[in-house]
Amino acid sequence: MSAASRAKRNNPQIDVTVLEKTLDVSYSACGMPYNIADPARDMNDLVVRKADEFRTKNKINLMTGHMVNRIDTATKTVSGIIFSDIIALGSNSSVVNTDDTHQDVVNTCDARQDVVNTDDARQDFSYSYDKLLIATGATPVIPDLPGFDLPGVMPLKNLEQGRKIKAFIEKNNVQKAVIIGMGYIGLEMCEALRARSIQVTMVKPGSQFLPWMKPELADFVKQELDANGIKLCYGKIKKIEHQSSSKHTLSVVCENFTLDADMVIVASGVKPCSDLAIAAGLKVSVANSIAVDKTLKTSNDNIYAAGDCADAFNVVSGEKCWIPLALRANRAGWAVADNVCGIKTELQGVAGTAVFKMFDLQITRTGLSVKEALASGFDPVEVIIQTRSKAHGHPGSNTIHVAMTGDKRTGLLLGVQMVGKDGVAHRINAPAVALHAKMTVAEFAQTDLGYAPPFGPVWDPVLTAANQLLKKM
Amino acid sequence: MSAASRAKRNNPQIDVTVLEKTLDVSYSACGMPYNIADPARDMNDLVVRKADEFRTKNKINLMTGHMVNRIDTATKTVSGIIFSDIIALGSNSSVVNTDDTHQDVVNTCDARQDVVNTDDARQDFSYSYDKLLIATGATPVIPDLPGFDLPGVMPLKNLEQGRKIKAFIEKNNVQKAVIIGMGYIGLEMCEALRARSIQVTMVKPGSQFLPWMKPELADFVKQELDANGIKLCYGKIKKIEHQSSSKHTLSVVCENFTLDADMVIVASGVKPCSDLAIAAGLKVSVANSIAVDKTLKTSNDNIYAAGDCADAFNVVSGEKCWIPLALRANRAGWAVADNVCGIKTELQGVAGTAVFKMFDLQITRTGLSVKEALASGFDPVEVIIQTRSKAHGHPGSNTIHVAMTGDKRTGLLLGVQMVGKDGVAHRINAPAVALHAKMTVAEFAQTDLGYAPPFGPVWDPVLTAANQLLKKM
Numbered sequence: 025m026s027a028a029s030r031a032k033r034n035n036p037q038i039d040v041t042v043l044e045k046t047l048d049v050s051y052s053a054c055g056m057p058y059n060i061a062d063p064a065r066d067m068n069d070l071v072v073r074k075a076d077e078f079r080t081k082n083k084i085n086l087m088t089g090h091m092v093n094r095i096d097t098a099t100k101t102v103s104g105i106i107f108s109d110i111i112a113l114g115s116n117s118s119v120v121n122t123d124d125t126h127q128d129v130v131n132t133c134d135a136r137q138d139v140v141n142t143d144d145a146r147q148d149f150s151y152s153y154d155k156l157l158i159a160t161g162a163t164p165v166i167p168d169l170p171g172f173d174l175p176g177v178m179p180l181k182n183l184e185q186g187r188k189i190k191a192f193i194e195k196n197n198v199q200k201a202v203i204i205g206m207g208y209i210g211l212e213m214c215e216a217l218r219a220r221s222i223q224v225t226m227v228k229p230g231s232q233f234l235p236w237m238k239p240e241l242a243d244f245v246k247q248e249l250d251a252n253g254i255k256l257c258y259g260k261i262k263k264i265e266h267q268s269s270s271k272h273t274l275s276v277v278c279e280n281f282t283l284d285a286d287m288v289i290v291a292s293g294v295k296p297c298s299d300l301a302i303a304a305g306l307k308v309s310v311a312n313s314i315a316v317d318k319t320l321k322t323s324n325d326n327i328y329a330a331g332d333c334a335d336a337f338n339v340v341s342g343e344k345c346w347i348p349l350a351l352r353a354n355r356a357g358w359a360v361a362d363n364v365c366g367i368k369t370e371l372q373g374v375a376g377t378a379v380f381k382m383f384d385l386q387i388t389r390t391g392l393s394v395k396e397a398l399a400s401g402f403d404p405v406e407v408i409i410q411t412r413s414k415a416h417g418h419p420g421s422n423t424i425h426v427a428m429t430g431d432k433r434t435g436l437l438l439g440v441q442m443v444g445k446d447g448v449a450h451r452i453n454a455p456a457v458a459l460h461a462k463m464t465v466a467e468f469a470q471t472d473l474g475y476a477p478p479f480g481p482v483w484d485p486v487l488t489a490a491n492q493l494l495k496k497m
Numbered sequence: 498m499s500a501a502s503r504a505k506r507n508n509p510q511i512d513v514t515v516l517e518k519t520l521d522v523s524y525s526a527c528g529m530p531y532n533i534a535d536p537a538r539d540m541n542d543l544v545v546r547k548a549d550e551f552r553t554k555n556k557i558n559l560m561t562g563h564m565v566n567r568i569d570t571a572t573k574t575v576s577g578i579i580f581s582d583i584i585a586l587g588s589n590s591s592v593v594n595t596d597d598t599h600q601d602v603v604n605t606c607d608a609r610q611d612v613v614n615t616d617d618a619r620q621d622f623s624y625s626y627d628k629l630l631i632a633t634g635a636t637p638v639i640p641d642l643p644g645f646d647l648p649g650v651m652p653l654k655n656l657e658q659g660r661k662i663k664a665f666i667e668k669n670n671v672q673k674a675v676i677i678g679m680g681y682i683g684l685e686m687c688e689a690l691r692a693r694s695i696q697v698t699m700v701k702p703g704s705q706f707l708p709w710m711k712p713e714l715a716d717f718v719k720q721e722l723d724a725n726g727i728k729l730c731y732g733k734i735k736k737i738e739h740q741s742s743s744k745h746t747l748s749v750v751c752e753n754f755t756l757d758a759d760m761v762i763v764a765s766g767v768k769p770c771s772d773l774a775i776a777a778g779l780k781v782s783v784a785n786s787i788a789v790d791k792t793l794k795t796s797n798d799n800i801y802a803a804g805d806c807a808d809a810f811n812v813v814s815g816e817k818c819w820i821p822l823a824l825r826a827n828r829a830g831w832a833v834a835d836n837v838c839g840i841k842t843e844l845q846g847v848a849g850t851a852v853f854k855m856f857d858l859q860i861t862r863t864g865l866s867v868k869e870a871l872a873s874g875f876d877p878v879e880v881i882i883q884t885r886s887k888a889h890g891h892p893g894s895n896t897i898h899v900a901m902t903g904d905k906r907t908g909l910l911l912g913v914q915m916v917g918k919d920g921v922a923h924r925i926n927a928p929a930v931a932l933h934a935k936m937t938v939a940e941f942a943q944t945d946l947g948y949a950p951p952f953g954p955v956w957d958p959v960l961t962a963a964n965q966l967l968k969k970m
Contacts, residue, residue, distance in 0.1 A: 052889050055950045059890075069890045339945070350955045351948050372943050379947035388947055416525050417532075417542045449952040450923035453944075457927045460944045461934030470845050471926075471933045472812070474852035474861055475824050477528045479922040482823045 025050045025073075026357030027157050027330060027364075028084045034365040036083070041151055043090040043102065048183040049075050054350055056186040057212035061219035063194070067187045090149060095156065095304035097324055103150040155326055155364045158306075158314060159357065160297035162332035162348045166290055167204075171264030176274055179290040180209055192287060198222055202276045202285040204261060206233055210291035211245075211382045214254050217289075218383075225255040225283050227276060228292070236393050238427040240408050241443045248385045257281065264288060294348060296333045309335045313346040318370040320360045328363070330356035337373030340391045340438055340459050341400035347376050375459040376439075379449050386448035390456040391439030394429055403432040407493040411485045413447035415477035422446035428455075428465075428489040430497050435464035440486060447480060455486055465493050498523050498546075499830030500630050500803060500837075501557045507838040509556070514624055516563040516575065521656040522548050527823055529659040530685035534692035536667070540660045563622060568629065568777035570797055576623040628799055628837045631779075631787060632830065633770035635805035635821045639763055640677075644737030649747055652763040653682055665760060671695055675749045675758040677734060679706060683764035684718075684855045687727050690762075691856075698756050700730040700749060701765070709866050711900040713881050714916045721858045730754065737761060767821060769806045782808045786819040791843040793833045801836070803829035810846030813864045813911055813932050814873035820849050849912075850929040852922050859921035863929040864912030867902055876905040880966040884958045886919035888950035895919035901928075901938075901962040903970055908937035913959060920953060928959055938966050 028040045042049070050073040059065050078084045092104040164179035166172050176196070178189050192198065201217050203210045203226045210226060217224050226249075233256065234242045249256060259278040267275050272284040296313040298306075307323035309315040314329035316322055318337065322329050332348035334356065352374050362369040379388040397404035406429040414421035424444035431438055440455040442448045458468045469490035475482050483491070501513045515522070523546040532538050551557045565577040637652035639645050649669070651662050665671065674690050676683045676699045683699060690697050699722075706729065707715045722729060732751040740748050745757040769786040771779075780796035782788040787802040789795055791810065795802050805821035807829065825847050835842040852861040870877035879902040887894035897917035904911050913928040915921045931941045942963035948955050956964070 052950065052955075054948070054955075055888055055890055058892075058950055062892075065890075072889050349948065351945065351960075354955055355943070372940075373945075375945040377945045377947045379949045379952055381949060381951045386952075390945070390947070415528055416545050417528055417538075419531075419535075447923060449947060449949070450920060451926070453924070453946045453957070454926035454930045456946055457930040457934070457936075457941070457944050460940070461930070461936060463930075463934060467845075467933070468930070470828070471930050472824065472846075472848040472850045472863070473926045473929055474850045474863070474922060475527070475822065476852045476854060476922070477525065477531055478854045479852055479859075482525075482527075482827055484926070487824075 025078060026354045027159065027361045028086070029078065029082050030358045030361035031365055032082050032084060034361060034367065038365065039085070041085040042078075042087065043092050043104070043149075043151065044075075044086065044088045045091040045107075046182060046184060047075065047088045049073070049078065049086065049088065051183045053182065056180060056183070057209070057216040060186065060190050060193070060213070061216035063220070067183065067190055070183065070186070087149075092300060095158075095300060095327070097304055097327070099152070100154070100156075100326060101150055101152045102156065103148065106147040106149050108147055153326070155328065157357075157360050157364075158301055158322070158327065158329040158333060159331045160300060160333045162294040163297050164290060165293045165295050167261065167292060169261065169263050171266070171274075172290065174264055174266055174274065176286065177264055177288040177290060180213065181294060189287075189289070193220055193222070196286060198286040200272055200285050201225075201287045201289060202227060202274075202283045203289045203291055204228065204276070205291035205293060206256070207291060207293055208378070208380050210289070211249075212380060213289050213291060214249065214252070215381070215383050218252055218254070222287075223253070225257060225285075227257040227259065227261065227278060227283060229258070229260045231258045236389070236395075238393075238406075238408060238441055241425050241427055241441055244425060244443045245382065245385060245387060248383050252383050257283065294332070296346065296348070298333055301327075301329065301333070309344045310346040315344070318372065319363050319368070320356050320371065321363070328360040330360050336371070338392075339373040339375050339462075340436075341396070341402075343400060345374065345376065347374055347378075349374075349378060372460070375456045377452055377456040379452060381449070384445045385443060386445065387443050388448055388452040389439070389441045390452050391437070391459045392429065393439060393441070397429055397431070397438045402436075402438060404429050404438060405432050405493065405496045406430075407489060407496060409485070409489045409492050411488050412481055413444060413485070414479065415475075415481050418477045420446065424448055424451075424485045426485050426489040428486070428493045430465040430493050432497055435466060435497060437463055437465045437468050437490075440489070442485070451484065451486055454484070465490050465497060469494055498551065499827045500632065500834045501559075502551070502555050503831045503834035504838055505555050505557060507834060507840065511838065512558070514558040515551075515560065516565050516577065516622075516624065517548075517559065517561050518564040518580075519655060519657060520548065520561050522546070522551065522559065522561065524656045526655065529653060529656070530682070530689040533659065533663050533666070533686070534689035536693070540656065540663055543656065543659070560622075565773060568631075568773060568800070570777055570800070572625070573627070573629075573799060574623055574625045575629065576621065579620040579622050581620055626799070628801065630830075630833050630837075631774055631795070631800065631802040631806060632804045633773060633806045635767040636770050637763060638766045638768050640734065640765060642734065642736050644739070645763065647737055647739055647747065649759065650737055650761040650763060653686065654767060662760075662762070666693055666695070669759060671759040673745055673758050674698075674760045674762060675700060675747075675756045676762045676764055677701065677749070678764035678766060679729070680764060680766055681851070681853050683762070684722075685853055686762050686764060687722065687725070688854070688856050691725055691727070695760075696726070698728040698730060698758075700732065700734065700751060700756060702731070702733045704731045709862070709868075711866075711879075711881060711914055714898050714900055714914055717898060717916045718855065718858060718860060721856050725856050730756065767805070769819065769821070771806055774800075774802065774806070782817045783819040788817070791845070792836050792841070793829050793844065794836070801833040803833050809844070811865075812846040812848050812935075813909075814869070814875075816873060818847065818849065820847050820851075822847075822851060845933070848929045848932040850925055852925060854922070857918045858916060859918065860916050861921055861925040862912070862914045863925050864910070864932045865902065866912060866914070870902055870904070870911045875909075875911060877902050877911060878905050878966065878969045879903075880962060880969060882958070882962045882965050884961050885954055886917060886921075886958070887952065888948075888954050891950040893919065897921055897924075897958045899958050899962040901959070901966045903938040903966050905970055908939060908970060910936055910938045910941050910963075913962070915958070924957065924959055927957070938963050938970060942967055
């Protein structure tokens, strides 16, 4: 929708059609855990703009309930199936769709995985294009194991899934939940579920908690989970079973233990929805994301890809990466609109900046971890420091932990990770900009960052880390 | 002290002598308003390290009560007067000095302005040097008008002045205060005095509130002052008088009005303490600050200057500037120590990043204002935007106002100013780093800043400002 709106702003004469499988076209996906946490808030509060607004105000030919299942690059057409009952739903004022018939359609954005249950709801469509944008996003990875289709076993990626989780909690008196996976979404859901007084256990295969994070920093995240009564279990997951005899209706069966639950959140990561692109012969790269150049063009001259389905250049390594985050998705949408309208735009790439909140903790990163730096051929040196979020003696100051990595050969800053309860989140942006500028650690250490006692020490934590790192380089 | 400590760390064999007029050698000057605000806190909480620690742990020959009044560059000696009674005070555990005899000595750091009242407290000293660092700081500008020496009329720059203000409030049942000046310190003192239930009126000559700030943004600062009951008066100040007949002992007489007060805080700015350097024939630049090169060397090969007494290069304009702030002072101290010890260090300069808190408001800037940009020969274009501190629909979100300036000719980012109640302070550091990297607005607009709903919208306010500014460039 970012691309469609911007294309119409660039050139009101351009004919823009959007084909969207679901009914939700513009919402804050990242806000879902915070909304689920609060029974007083409606899930539709997250809707930024309704489909009809795009139709009437932006003059976009927006077709909801349209699932594309084929791109024909030779004839420059896309074709697929219309779900007329979804469209009918869209014409009501309520857009909440809890009808089980459509569960599978809404759950996945990738045509090849969809199962359509009712033949009479089908109707074919076909559109021709001059330029095509694939913005199919990403979809949760659902382990191919028994029981992941049971009621109460739910992923969280799109708004419809958010509505289902929230409705499930409210209807089923959920007291015990298992979260499969320990990534951003799983960790944000911990806080949301605890806010609803739900007991939470997280489980994942393998044994490494937040593998991208320095173990010393990851330990603080674990401590915060522990302080909030979240249990962490590690073990191979074998299946999920329905329990009719127990107080709790589900059990997650792992190799050496079994976890009871009223609800299971599947948060084992996401993958790009690129099957449609692959079938059309487009090149893919990291994690099967659609390969795009700096203008967001795919291997086909008339096809662009943007958002969580597409790859990006990493500004630190110069290599392709797949980091599905919201800012890049928006920015890429705009860039496609500009390029299609003849305003040549190149995106330099991403630094991999990410931030999330978990209970009282702020957790953030930018650039490469030591492992990633090694893989990209750097000679990483790193330092971990502990400092304060406010000035010496200022009330409300808290500990900030900073891990910073530089390249011994070139002196370049490579990455920063931070954890703390106060003043962490926005602090990542200074080193993020330094990564874009390809600053050395020595150059970054000289930057003139703001200082006032209520907001930090004289030497900002990222500067202290840079000063310490310099000694090792 | 930063320079002295680092020199000893670099080379424990080096002979380091520090000559300090007062007893306080290492304290958080910027923390004084917050300390004054809180009757439960002791002013000595702001002391980071006591003089004796530097003597015993760092092996620094630290001479307090030593006021240098002459530098002889030919013989490479500094000479001055010892205040043996100040030294005696320093040997007590209490370092609070409220003895009126020393008031003038402690109030100013500049030898030429000092008046020594007691001859028997005097004793001469002389030290030779290989390399000399002048770190005399800055001193409050006291208008040359009648009554500014009355009891209860006080500036705030060094710790002793902070102690005096706090003691005065406590001893004199201060109910009404006038602050002369409306800069950082005056504004921070507003909050401190309101916290002590003191009625506050600010007064300054001229009519422009925060002249460096975009008027649209300055209006929000005024609104916050108004919401907290602070009155602003503009007019030429003629004198301060003692009132024996009134409930309030002081009156600030201005051209068209008179303000009653129990206490007057003089916060009309500071000036570099450079008289000693000027007398020694050293070059000075902006505002009479001591001119230094990137290695912090003055016009004399054996003399360095660092801290609020010295100038700096502005990384945006490339010109000399005088911006007396704590981070630069510390950094410059380190750089001098390194250069003196043979570790060649150059400081690239300052971006002019500053931040302060006033009641619930966070106010910050970096780089050049439009006026400064014009003066430096740029062709400034600017934009003012209003956005939110958190994501769409996220609770606790507040308005952030951003003014951003770019150069039409080169596309360079020139400066940013921000005002708001939530998430403003640390946000200035990303554009500050961009200024160091000489990024264009277009390049800055592409940076990958962190996003999570509790911490900001998908497009960080500084990115939204950059996107809007790009349209005008």
